[in-house]
Amino acid sequence: MKRRIGSVNTLHQQNASMQIKFDKTDLLHNQIPHEDPLVINLTVVECLVRRVLIDPGSSANVMPRDTFDQLEINPDRLKPTGNPLLGFDGKRVEPIGMVEVAVYAVERVLMESFMVIEIHPSYNLLMGRGWIHRVQGVPSTLHQVMRCLGPDSTKIEQSRPERTTRVGVGLTEREKQELIDFLSHNANVFVWSHLDMPGISPLVSCHSLNVDPNARPVKQR
Template sequence: MNFHPILSFSEEDKIGTTQPHDDALLITLKIGDYDVKSVMVDGGSGAEVMYPDLYKGLRLKPEDLMPYNSPLMSFDGKLVIPKGMIRLPIQTSPEIVEVNFIVVDTYSPYTAIVGRPWLHTLGAVASSLHQKVKFSSGDQQSRAPVSPPDTAIEEAKCEDLEEVVIGGDPKKFFQVGAQLPLQEKEELIEFLKRNVDVFAWDACDTPGINPAFICHHLNVNPSITPKKQSPRRLSREHTDAIRDEVAKLKRAGAIKEVFYPEWLANTVVVKKKSANCGFV
């Protein structure tokens, strides 16, 4: 009789993660002969997608691609015409799964996306809450059901990051991959230090941005009659956080005071991930 390990997640799987969070699930996979980082696991995707950084990193050429003409929808809602499709092996522990990657030429913070085809073929279960992917690495034979050993379930964990403080202010730091080779990590940190002046740590660091470059606007329908929400009572802590944030943005020239007697929305205060960093 064959028995399959039960794939489940518990509170122990949250150890090492920041809770609560809404982070995407990013893992490292061996695609072809390379360990590829920042691969997003998206259970809502019906296809695997490869972005330009990975396409170039694998030294692929247009002649390596098979034709693929069906357009895809990007994260910003725009149609993207693929450059083609390529079939590559993904190795996870002893398991190797052949996957069809759709290659697109558009920006993404991820190197690739793996979706339901890879998950289902591997028999894997993903949890963005626990920041893990679990799958069975083999069956066990026994006369009676037994609990599988811990080694029967492998995990593809998200990439570990470490904080690098620039200067003497602990609130000003970068996050770099903990598994980067030492020389590459030192070169990256040195590069960040040399160019630290181009990063904005506070709203006051970015006054006078040209609206032609970036500008926030409300996506409202002018034909709809505006409505004013009923005011909500906020806690003292939230009220102080809102007052401080508004004052900071006004000093930076990022916002200005206007009056909308017929349209008003309540302020929503969200706790930052770091408990010591206040609210946004």
């Protein structure tokens, strides 16, 4: 593992460059029609957590017990909570406790509270609407993208928050905005891992690590 429509309209009236929108280019890499939920990756407790479900219908962030254990969070940090969760089947679920951990996304580090529950879902974390609002996010399950406003109100794509880059601090505000707009507009030409380039022959490109084959691997977080 390591919405309001009025709000968007207000942003558009204040500054067109701050508008959050989705268009046909966002659908190019999706199989349409689909009924997939919006699942992303997030960095939590300095670990990359895959398969994070974005759920605007949930009032709470949820952390399965397996994820809690794999993040190696000290059980002493669990706080009791008297608020049961209501599942989709209408049954009440009693949390093991609540824990507050750091979530890294959209140039922010937010301390988020999670309900730790003894469940075994297909996702590793569930992020509710409270977190979505705090990062000024607008998720779209259709486009499989979540877009947010950064701390400086610049637009950032957050479908995969680990895919970020930094811009030079010496740039003027105009240069910074032009560079962000350029990178956002051409995001589809960048690849972030070999998984984005399937079918490439090793005769064309091959990567190897120059390490001692007799060295003993060391496990680290």
